[in-house]
Amino acid sequence: MPKQAGPTSGEQAKQLALAQLRQAILRGEMAPAQRLVENELAEQFGVTRASVRAALIELESEGLVERIRNRGSRVRLVSIDEAVAITECRMALEGLCAAKAAVAASDEQLDRLTGVGEAMAKAVADGEPVLYSDLNHELHALVREFSGQQTAVSLLERLNGQLVRHRFQLALRPGRPQQSLSEHLAMIETIRAREPQAAEAAVRSHLASVIDALRA
Numbered sequence: 001m002p003k004q005a006g007p008t009s010g011e012q013a014k015q016l017a018l019a020q021l022r023q024a025i026l027r028g029e030m031a032p033a034q035r036l037v038e039n040e041l042a043e044q045f046g047v048t049r050a051s052v053r054a055a056l057i058e059l060e061s062e063g064l065v066e067r068i069r070n071r072g073s074r075v076r077l078v079s080i081d082e083a084v085a086i087t088e089c090r091m092a093l094e095g096l097c098a099a100k101a102a103v104a105a106s107d108e109q110l111d112r113l114t115g116v117g118e119a120m121a122k123a124v125a126d127g128e129p130v131l132y133s134d135l136n137h138e139l140h141a142l143v144r145e146f147s148g149q150q151t152a153v154s155l156l157e158r159l160n161g162q163l164v165r166h167r168f169q170l171a172l173r174p175g176r177p178q179q180s181l182s183e184h185l186a187m188i189e190t191i192r193a194r195e196p197q198a199a200e201a202a203v204r205s206h207l208a209s210v211i212d213a214l215r216a
Helices: 013-027 038-045 049-061 081-103 105-123 129-147 150-161 162-171 176-192 197-213
Strands: 065-068 072-076
Touching: 013 049, 038 049, 038 162, 049 129, 081 129, 081 150, 081 176, 081 197, 105 129, 105 176, 129 150, 129 162, 129 176, 129 197, 150 162, 162 176, 176 197
Parallel strands: none
Antiparallel strands: 065 072
């Protein structure tokens, strides 16, 4: 990441460091258990150590960073068991969002879901798992957005950030994109049909498959 221009201290500096660190972790640019050295990050972002420290404290509250007494901070490593537990919570919340989206989404929004589904199918056909993973993330984000259920959306954004490493690993597993594609297309189909119960069931079925894949 290039050195950032902007304020060196204060709330703006903290927000700058927070945004850059969060983005780097969520994109997988910083590996699980990687040490986060305040001096180095402060120099990189052009802010004070205090601003970096404040950003790290906030990222700890989001579950993305682990602060170890007398040893500093590092990117938090999420175990398989914890990833499964988080996905179990996602089943309830994302199922709710899908049911809401089946009722609340506009025709234009439904067309956007279809477009993402078509792009996912093309990514699988072209053998592009990383692109497929990005589209997977986009599809779930759109369903959450179209649901209008802001409380569920806020909770899911926090949970999903902790699963980035596992999401990419699953996308790269041979045969997994092909399997999950049909599950995602079923989600889109039931939402487009405006069948909330079927949409919720499709999401739960997909995430149950994710749990099986995590445990494999």
